[in-house]
Each structure stands twice: as C-alpha cells, then as structure tokens.
Amino acid sequence: MKIGAPRETFEGESRVAMTPDSALQLQKLGHTCFIEAGAGDAAGFSDEAYRKAGVTVIPTVAELFAEVDFIVKVRPLVTDEEHGWLRKGQTVISFFYPGQHPDRLELAKETGANFIAMDMVPRISRAQKMDALSSMANIAGYRAVMEAANNFGRFFTGQVTAAGKVPPAKVLIVGAGVAGLAAIGTTTALGAITYAFDVRPEVAEQIESMGAEFVYLDFEEKTQDGAAAGGYAAPSSPEFREAQLKKFRELAPDMDIVITTALIPGRDAPKLWLADMVAAMKRGSVVVDLAAERGGNCDLTVPGEKIVSENGVTIIGYNDFPSRMATQASQLYATNIRHMITDLTPGKDGVIVHNMEDDVIRGATVAFEGAVTFPPPPPKIK
Numbered sequence: 188m189k190i191g192a193p194r195e196t197f198e199g200e201s202r203v204a205m206t207p208d209s210a211l212q213l214q215k216l217g218h219t220c221f222i223e224a225g226a227g228d229a230a231g232f233s234d235e236a237y238r239k240a241g242v243t244v245i246p247t248v249a250e251l252f253a254e255v256d257f258i259v260k261v262r263p264l265v266t267d268e269e270h271g272w273l274r275k276g277q278t279v280i281s282f283f284y285p286g287q288h289p290d291r292l293e294l295a296k297e298t299g300a301n302f303i304a305m306d307m308v309p310r311i312s313r314a315q316k317m318d319a320l321s322s323m324a325n326i327a328g329y330r331a332v333m334e335a336a337n338n339f340g341r342f343f344t345g346q347v348t349a350a351g352k353v354p355p356a357k358v359l360i361v362g363a364g365v366a367g368l369a370a371i372g373t374t375t376a377l378g379a380i381t382y383a384f385d386v387r388p389e390v391a392e393q394i395e396s397m398g399a400e401f402v403y404l405d406f407e408e409k410t411q412d413g414a415a416a417g418g419y420a421a422p423s424s425p426e427f428r429e430a431q432l433k434k435f436r437e438l439a440p441d442m443d444i445v446i447t448t449a450l451i452p453g454r455d456a457p458k459l460w461l462a463d464m465v466a467a468m469k470r471g472s473v474v475v476d477l478a479a480e481r482g483g484n485c486d487l488t489v490p491g492e493k494i495v496s497e498n499g500v501t502i503i504g505y506n507d508f509p510s511r512m513a514t515q516a517s518q519l520y521a522t523n524i525r526h527m528i529t530d531l532t533p534g535k536d537g538v539i540v541h542n543m544e545d546d547v548i549r550g551a552t553v554a555f556e557g558a559v560t561f562p563p564p565p566p567k568i569k
C-alpha cells in the first residue's frame with residue numbers, strides 16, 4: 188500500500204506522523220512511503236532525510252491525498268476541503284476524539300473512507316505499543332516540569348555551597364496517571380521534594396516507589412476510593428472533594444511548584460487548585476496546568492497562555508506540551524502508528540487487512556466503509 192503523511196496545518200502543531208525511521212520500518216512491511224514537502228521541518232526531519240530513507244516527497248497536500256491509500260496524521264481532518272480530497276477505500280489514521288466531536292463522524296462517514304482514531308486504541312496490554320495517548324502524556328508530564336523549571340527562579344535540588352545553603356524546591360503533583368507519574372519521575376530526578384495526590388488510592392504505591400510522598404486525606408478509607416471502571420477516576424463525592432480542597436489549602440503556602448493533571452473521562456477537568464490556593468502561594472511559585480485543554484484544574488488558568496497572578500505566581504496553561512518537544516513526540520507517535528500498521532499488515536506483504544474482528548483494530552476504527560462504527564463494543568480480552 189501507499190502510505191503518506193501530510194504537513195500538519197493546525198496552528199502551533201509541530202509534530203509529524205511519519206519519520207524517516209518509521210518510513211524504513213513501513214517499507215519492511217512491503218509498503219511505499221510518501222510525505223508532503225516540508226512536513227517534517229518543524230520536528231527536525233528534512234525532506235532530504237526522508238528521501239534518504241526511500242520516501243517520495245510530494246509538493247502539495249492535494250497531490251499527496253490523490254496518490255496514497257493510507258494517510259497518517261497527528262491532528263484530525265477538520266475542513267470540508269480536506270474531506271473532499273478523500274475517496275472510498277482510503278484510510279486515515281490520526282487523533283480523532285469521536286466522543287467530543289460527533290460532527291467529525293458525520294463528515295468521515297460521507298467520504299466512504301475508513302478512519303482509525305489513535306485516541307480510541309483500547310488500553311489493553313497487547314495494544315500498549317500503539318497507545319499514543321500514553322506516549323504523548325508521558326512527554327507532557329516531562330515537559331510540564333521543564334516549563335516549571337524555566338519559570339522558577341531557584342534550583343529544584345537542595346545544595347550546600349560556599350555561597351550559601353539552598354533548600355530543595357517542594358512540588359505537588361495532582362493526578363498520578365501517565366502524565367502525573369512522568370512528572371513525578373522528572374521532579375524527583377531533579378532533586379525536588381515531591382508530593383502527589385490522586386483519587387485512586389492504588390497509585391500510592393507507584394508514587395512512593397518513585398521517591399515521592401502520597402498525600403493522604405483525613406477521610407474514611409472505604410469512601411476514599413475514587414476509582415471507576417478501566418482504571419479511570421470517577422467524579423468525587425462533595426465530602427471527598429471538601430477533604431481534598433482542605434488538604435490542598437494546607438499545602439498551598441508551602442509548595443513552590445504545582446503540576447495538575449487531573450482528568451475524568453468524558454467530563455470537563457475538575458477545578459482543584461482554586462483562586463484562594465494560588466493567592467496563598469509564595470511569589471515566584473509556578474502552577475502548570477496540564478488539564479488546560481479540558482478547561483483546567485486551576486481556577487486562574489487561561490488555556491493556551493502563561494499568565495502571572497496578582498501575587499506573582501506564574502500559571503501555565505499551554506495545551507501543546509507534546510508539540511513543544513516535536514522531535515521526540517513525532518518519533519514516539521510515528522512508532523505508535525507504525526505498530527498499528529504492522530497489525531493491519533499481518534502478511535508483512537504490503538497488503539492491508541482491516542480486520543474488524545480484531546479488538547484493537549475494531550476499537551480504534553470510528554468510521555468504516557461509509558458507516559459510523561463508534562462507539563465500539565467493549566474489548567473481549569483484557
């Protein structure tokens with residue numbers, strides 16, 4: 188099959204869905220690879236590097252869509268023009284977010300093309316190599332710490348120097364999913380004293396094994412469990428939320444850096460770091476809100492922006508953390524996509540078999556041969 192990656196046009200998006208390395212692997216599966224000219228520039232991959240990897244560089248996006256059978260992308264197709272380039276039998280692989288964007292499903296269906304959503308890959312062991320949500324969340328967690336460090340006027344680690352004794356920074360991570368754990372690993376490696384909280388008590392052990400301290404609430408143990416199906420969080424009860432906010436109010440004056448990552452599937456981000464907590468923080472402290480795209484965990488977050496509060500706390504609400512590390516993010520994302528295509532090419536002979544009996548392929552396919560196939564049935568295998 189012919190597989191091609193267009194240049195991403197979403198503002199501020201620097202990632203690319205095919206790298207020279209992933210193209211080499213795709214060719215080993217019997218496919219031929221194409222890229223729109225300049226598509227890898229922002230991620231550090233030149234047209235020349237693609238050519239050296241055996242990829243054909245195509246001057247325009249319309250020509251690319253006309254040439255290939257398979258389109259690999261980061262951001263979903265959004266415009267009528269983009270959908271107009273598609274034909275029946277083609278397949279598009281990208282992030283899609285079908286639950287939040289039913290309009291996209293309608294557009295997809297009308298094209299007669301097949302759409303695979305990387306955000307719908309079931310989170311089962313066999314599919315971990317295709318789990319782009321996790322690979323991007325891992326980068327976001329790391330990058331959140333880098334952004335915090337860049338806006339914080341002190342060391343993370345404590346030091347005793349001839350010029351004076353420096354205390355270590357104190358960091359609170361709220362939400363210990365993939366991004367939160369990556370942030371914990373990074374702050375502890377930098378020597379900060381790290382505290383972390385999650386509504387799912389089962390993560391306490393993971394937090395502690397990474398050298399951070401789990402923040403316990405004064406709450407009846409039985410009702411402390413905020414876990415729901417599939418390892419995700421459920422909305423907290425009002426009493427639990429009050430206990431959580433009380434604890435955060437106690438911690439706020441002492442924290443130099445707060446990184447919030449708390450999300451509940453299908454809902455707006457819960458507000459957890461409230462205006463009075465920001466007001467209680469020291470001048471020069473930093474809040475990084477990784478939930479900004481879903482409304483933010485911090486009251487003061489402005490999605491997409493960095494602001495400074497009246498009392499001198501920097502609040503970072505960027506929503507492009509993985510794109511800020513475009514080379515790394517593209518390498519991992521292109522690898523996730525390559526693994527998906529490997530499963531779609533069982534004979535390693537360049538022939539795509541879109542097997543709708545396969546849990547992972549079925550789970551991720553949101554439109555197939557002119558029909559909407561979202562939501563999928565629950566996976567059979569854990």
Ligand code: NAD
Binds near residue numbers: 448457
């Ligand atoms: P996520 O991005 O949905 O949420 C981030 C974290 O916020 C979660 O840990 C959640 O518990 C927490 N949270 C929600 N409300 C909160 C609140 N009020 N206060 C504090 N924290 C709050 O999470 P994720 O990174 O997608 O991970 C979700 C689950 O999926 C985890 O159990 C994770 O281990 C699991 N997972 C499994 C696989 C796999 O099996 N392949 C891959 C990735 C993640």
